[in-house]
Amino acid sequence: MAVSTDSSIRVQGLTRHYQMGPEVIRAVEDVSLEIAAGEFAALLGPSGSGKSTLLHLMAGLDQPTAGSIQVAGKELRGLSSEELARYRRHTVGMVFQAFNLIPSLRVFDNVELPLRLAEVERGERRDRVRDALERVGLGARSEHRPPQLSGGEQQRVALARALVNTPAVLFADEPTGNLDSRTGEEIMSLIEELNRTLGMTVVLVTHERPLAERFARRMIFMADGKVVSSATAAGIA
Amino acid sequence: MKLPDLIEMAAGNLRNSVLRNGLTTVGISVGIASLVAMLSLGVGLQQLAGKRLSRSGLFDTVVVSPWNDSRQMARDGGPGGPGGPGGSSLSPTGTPAMLDEAARRKIEQIPSVIEAQPEIRFVGEAKLGDKSFIAPIAGLALSAREDEAFDTLQGSFFSGPQASEAIVKLEFAEEWDKTNPKSILGKDLVLRYAERRSLEPESGSGLSSDGDTPDRTGEEGYGFTVVRRELTLRVVGIVELDPFGGMRASSRARVYLPTALVENLNIMQSSDLRGAVQGDKMQKTYQSLMARVSDPGRVGEVEEAIKQMGFRTFSILDAARSLQRFFVILDLFLGIFGSMALAVASLGIVNTLVMSVLERRREIGIMKALGASDRDIRRLFFAEAGTMGLFGGLIGVAIGWGIGFAINFGTAYYLRQRDFPPETVAAVPWWLVGAAVGFAVIVSLAAGIYPAARAAKLDPVQAIRYE
Numbered sequence: 001m002a003v004s005t006d007s008s009i010r011v012q013g014l015t016r017h018y019q020m021g022p023e024v025i026r027a028v029e030d031v032s033l034e035i036a037a038g039e040f041a042a043l044l045g046p047s048g049s050g051k052s053t054l055l056h057l058m059a060g061l062d063q064p065t066a067g068s069i070q071v072a073g074k075e076l077r078g079l080s081s082e083e084l085a086r087y088r089r090h091t092v093g094m095v096f097q098a099f100n101l102i103p104s105l106r107v108f109d110n111v112e113l114p115l116r117l118a119e120v121e122r123g124e125r126r127d128r129v130r131d132a133l134e135r136v137g138l139g140a141r142s143e144h145r146p147p148q149l150s151g152g153e154q155q156r157v158a159l160a161r162a163l164v165n166t167p168a169v170l171f172a173d174e175p176t177g178n179l180d181s182r183t184g185e186e187i188m189s190l191i192e193e194l195n196r197t198l199g200m201t202v203v204l205v206t207h208e209r210p211l212a213e214r215f216a217r218r219m220i221f222m223a224d225g226k227v228v229s230s231a232t233a234a235g236i237a
Numbered sequence: 238m239k240l241p242d243l244i245e246m247a248a249g250n251l252r253n254s255v256l257r258n259g260l261t262t263v264g265i266s267v268g269i270a271s272l273v274a275m276l277s278l279g280v281g282l283q284q285l286a287g288k289r290l291s292r293s294g295l296f297d298t299v300v301v302s303p304w305n306d307s308r309q310m311a312r313d314g315g316p317g318g319p320g321g322p323g324g325s326s327l328s329p330t331g332t333p334a335m336l337d338e339a340a341r342r343k344i345e346q347i348p349s350v351i352e353a354q355p356e357i358r359f360v361g362e363a364k365l366g367d368k369s370f371i372a373p374i375a376g377l378a379l380s381a382r383e384d385e386a387f388d389t390l391q392g393s394f395f396s397g398p399q400a401s402e403a404i405v406k407l408e409f410a411e412e413w414d415k416t417n418p419k420s421i422l423g424k425d426l427v428l429r430y431a432e433r434r435s436l437e438p439e440s441g442s443g444l445s446s447d448g449d450t451p452d453r454t455g456e457e458g459y460g461f462t463v464v465r466r467e468l469t470l471r472v473v474g475i476v477e478l479d480p481f482g483g484m485r486a487s488s489r490a491r492v493y494l495p496t497a498l499v500e501n502l503n504i505m506q507s508s509d510l511r512g513a514v515q516g517d518k519m520q521k522t523y524q525s526l527m528a529r530v531s532d533p534g535r536v537g538e539v540e541e542a543i544k545q546m547g548f549r550t551f552s553i554l555d556a557a558r559s560l561q562r563f564f565v566i567l568d569l570f571l572g573i574f575g576s577m578a579l580a581v582a583s584l585g586i587v588n589t590l591v592m593s594v595l596e597r598r599r600e601i602g603i604m605k606a607l608g609a610s611d612r613d614i615r616r617l618f619f620a621e622a623g624t625m626g627l628f629g630g631l632i633g634v635a636i637g638w639g640i641g642f643a644i645n646f647g648t649a650y651y652l653r654q655r656d657f658p659p660e661t662v663a664a665v666p667w668w669l670v671g672a673a674v675g676f677a678v679i680v681s682l683a684a685g686i687y688p689a690a691r692a693a694k695l696d697p698v699q700a701i702r703y704e
Contacts, residue, residue, distance in 0.1 A: 061606060061697050082610050089608025100603045100701055104253045116242045117608045161607070 006072050007168035007201040009035040009058060014067035016053055016225075027053040029225040030067070035218075037168075040195045040202045042216035044209055050225035051205045052173055058203065059092050059171045060084045072168045089118045093162030093200075095191075097174035099154040101146040101161075107133070108142040111161045118165060132160040136190060152183035156190065163194060169201045170194065176211060184208075188215045238613045247620035254593070258621075261582075261589040262629045268579030269633025269677045273665060274640035275575035276673075279568040281641070281664040286560065289385070296533040299540050300551040301344060301353070302525040303336040334547030336523045344528050347542050349535045353528045354378040356487050357499045359506055361430040363492055365413055365421070365472075372409065374428070375490030376499035377480065380529065384480045386488075388658075392422045392474035398497035403428070404474040409491040424472050426492070431505040432466045463505050470494065485527070579677075582629070583684040586622055590688030594618070594695075601692050602700025611693040618689035619682055626681025630674035637673070638665045 016028040028050045035041045043051040056062040058069055060076055063084075069076040072091055079087065088094075101110045111132055115125040133139050136156040146154050155175060162170055172191060176184030192215045195202045206212050212219050219231045238246075251258045290296045334340060344353040357376040362369055381387070382394045395402050403426050410418035479488040487493075506524065530539050540550045594601070601614055641663035649659035 056698050059606075082612065085605070085608050085610035085613075088606065092608075094606055096701065098701070100599070100606070102600050102603060104249070113604070114607045116246075117238055117604070117613060119239050119242075165608075 007037040007199075008070075008072070009033075009169065009201065009203070010068075010070040011054075011058065012068045012070075014054070014057060014069060015065045016050075016057060016062065017065045026225050028057065028064070031222075031225070031227050032067075033220060033227055033230070035201060035203060037201055038195070038199045039218060040192065040204070040216050041218045041220060042204045042206055042212035043220050043222060044206060044212055045222035045228075046207065049222040051222045053225075054222070055171050055173055055203060055205045058169075059094055060087045089114065090165065091168050093165065093167035093170045095155065095158045095162050095170070095172045095175045097177035099146070099151075099158045099178070101154055101157055103146050105145070106142065107138065107144050107146065107149070107157050110146065110157055111142075111164050114161060114165045128164055129160075132164040133157075135163070135194075136160045150183075151179050152186060155179060155183075155187050159187070159190060159194075163198070163200070166198075167200065169203065172202065172204045174205055174207070176206070176208065184211065191215070238609070238616070243613075243616055243620050244624070247617060247624055250593075250597075250617075251621055251624060254596075257589055257592070258625060261585050262625045262632070264582040264585040265579070265626060265629025265677055265681060266631075266633035266636060268576075268582035268680075269630050269673050270636035270640060271578040272572065272575030272676070273634055273637025273669060273673050274644075274663070275571035276568065276669055277637060277641040277663040277665045278644065279564065279571040280666060280669060281645075281662045282567070283564040284664055285660055285662060286564070290533075290560070296553060297530045297536065298552065299528040299530060299536060299543060300525055301336065301528055301543050302549045302551075303334060303522070304547065304549050336526060336548060340546065340548070341523065341526055343546060344526060344543060347528075347539055349531045350539055351529045351531050352378065352380060353526045354380075354496055355500065355523045356485065356525050356527055357496060357504065357506065358487050358490055359430065359504050361428050361492075361504075364427040364429065365424055368413060370409070370412065370491075372491040373489065374430075374492045374494065375487035376496035377404070377487065377493040378496045381480055386476055386478040386480040387474075389478065390474050390476050391419060392472075394474060395495045396473070398495050399501070400495055401468065401470050401498065402473045402495065403470040404476055404493040405472055406491045407475050407477040410475050418475065421472050421475065426470045426472050428468045428470055428492070428494075430466055430468070430502065432464045433461045433503050433505040433509055434464050436460045436462055461509065466502070468502065579680055583680045586625060586681050586684035587687060589625075590618060590622060590685055591691065593621070594688050594692045597692075598695060598700045601695050602697040605695065605697035606701055614695070615689040615693040618692050619685050622681045622685030622689070623678050626678040627674065629681070630677025633677060634665070634670050634673050638670075641665050 011031055011033050014028055014031045015026075018025040018027060031050075031054060043054060045051045053062065057064050057076075058071060060071075060079075061084075064077055067077070071087075074087065074091070076084065076087065101107075102113070105113070108129055111129045112125055115128060120128070129142070130139065133142055136159050138153060138156050138160065141149065141153065141157075146157065149157065155178075158175075170191070175187055175191065179187060188211060191202060191204070194200050202216075204212065204216060209219075217232060220227055221229045221231075341353050341355070344350060355376070359374055360371060361374045363372050363374070364370075377395070379395060379398055387394060390404070392404075394404070405421060405426075407418060410421040414420050476493070480493075481488045528539065528543065530536050536552050540552055543550050604614065605611075644663040645659075645661055648662050652659055
């Protein structure tokens with residue numbers, strides 16, 4: 001499994017406001033940051049600090065009010081919904097706190113879904129799904145349905161689904177939030193391994209600082225929609 | 238997403254809530270069934286009426302007669318009328334055309350004219366054993382076999398166009414033998430008739446040496462004589478009803494002979510007297526010809542073509558037109574009533590799919606997060622709607638066909654109880670099958686427009702937000 005070479009993220013003056021009745025929610029306010037290709041960055045902050053919104057903007061799930069986002073050399077702002085969908089299909093892998101597997105589909109079909117959307121040939125799909133499931137250690141569970149699996153196993157399936165398209169960037173939104181600490185560490189180790197072996201850029205959103213300190217090489221702290229500080233694993237800058 | 242994947246996913250989604258989608262599909266099939274049953278009735282009745290009418294020989298026949306018919310002359314204005322004496326006896330083109338053999342061949346050459354048969358009827362004497370009858374006698378073309386009067390023919394029809402055979406009316410047979418009219422079959426009937434034999438021009442006439450009449454042509458001196466002839470015919474059939482619904486002169490005869498045979502007999506007819514003073518030569522002319530048209534829809538153009546040749550025509554085309562209009566309106570109303578159930582069913586599809594969008598909000602969000610475009614989601618919902626429509630349509634056509642079958646069965650039973658032959662009143666032609674299934678799919682897709690748009694518009698961030 002190879003990952004495209006340029007997987008850096010450049011965010012410039014990024015702003016996202018929501019209109020909620022008469023009130024304007026400033027979820028993300030003038031954020032600029034850069035994440036190098038192959039980096040493992042953690043976005044930290046209390047809930048409501050805008051880290052998830054920032055993640056969604058970088059993942060192409062949401063459109064900014066102002067500013068620019070470049071991922072793997074591609075400007076996301078102003079893309080049509082069709083172009084954003086293509087970006088998500090080919091460049092991005094995502095894991096969520098709630099796993100977000102489709103319960104009616106078998107594990108195999110869940111992992112296969114991004115390949116179907118990318119119109120990958122059936123024979124190749126089978127091989128790639130098997131590879132991805134092997135990589136997360138669930139080669140034997142492909143016929144099960146998500147509700148038959150434990151939380152940790154479900155998150156592994158979600159990881160397999162996220163990496164099956166060999167994305168340049170993996171966005172993980174509180175991936176350990178629903179798991180006990182031991183399972184959470186296992187998942188984090190797996191993500192770190194993908195980052196290390198596949199060279200995949202990882203952006204992790206979490207509010208568990210110890211976890212971030214242990215696995216991420218860089219921590220970005222947010223509060224009230226703004227980046228307040230940035231630190232490498234060595235210490236706060 | 239590729240189409241096979243799309244269909245596979247749609248089928249999987251439909252299976253996931255099989256009861257609800259099944260019931261929705263049943264709703265569509267009931268709608269389609271009612272539509273198909275209604276329209277099959279309309280189509281069946283139209284076919285029945287069409288078959289009856291076309292077999293009656295009324296709607297596919299153009300009656301051709303010459304303009305110079307003295308009776309027509311009187312009726313169409315006559316002496317003193319707008320055109321002066323005899324003015325209207327001329328054809329619109331101004332040339333009084335003779336309805337002779339050449340004209341007959343010309344009429345038969347008009348595309349979509351199958352045949353042009355003369356109506357020959359005369360009075361003759363029929364001798365059967367020791368009894369003899371004066372009876373109206375008429376020629377019947379072989380094509381008359383298809384007339385429904387011969388559905389109940391006893392014995393057989395003419396074996397050939399020149400066969401020395403006769404078919405008699407039941408009343409004739411009963412007159413011959415009240416108790417056992419069927420015994421007339423196979424008997425020899427001796428027909429006595431008046432033959433018209435042409436005479437050669439008298440010598441010395443024609444272009445005479447009489448110098449004071451230079452415009453005399455060689456037409457003088459022609460003529461014919463009437464000779465009594467006898468012909469032996471075998472009685473092969475007994476017919477009970479008047480052929481052609483009793484609408485033609487020939488249908489009121491009591492003994493029928495093959496037209497081609499009668500034509501060769503040169504039987505004296507009333508028109509021959511008029512023919513003796515008309516025309517260039519002593520040619521044989523026809524009182525009238527019945528031109529059969531292959532398609533009742535082309536009767537109009539055939540009539541026009543024959544009129545151009547200088548003849549009078551008559552058909553019941555207008556009656557056929559108004560009948561067609563009636564069936565168009567009938568089909569329309571049956572279709573509207575049948576569609577009502579389908580309209581209700583389409584609301585069912587909208588409901589089912591909207592429910593499905595609500596239930597699958599999260600799933601749709603996930604798919605979008607994984608890279609599904611708005612178009613993919615829309616197509617997925619259309620595929621689900623279309624699949625329900627397709628199955629509903631197929632099942633509905635089957636049910637509708639069953640209802641039509643039941644109507645036919647019931648009608649046949651009812652008719653049999655009253656000693657009538659069974660009739661097909663409901664028909665499901667292939668075009669109706671195809672159109673009904675197609676209509677079901679189209680209605681379902683239309684019903685899917687709103688839910689599909691709603692699903693496609695879903696904001697993935699909202700949809701996958703942890704609940």
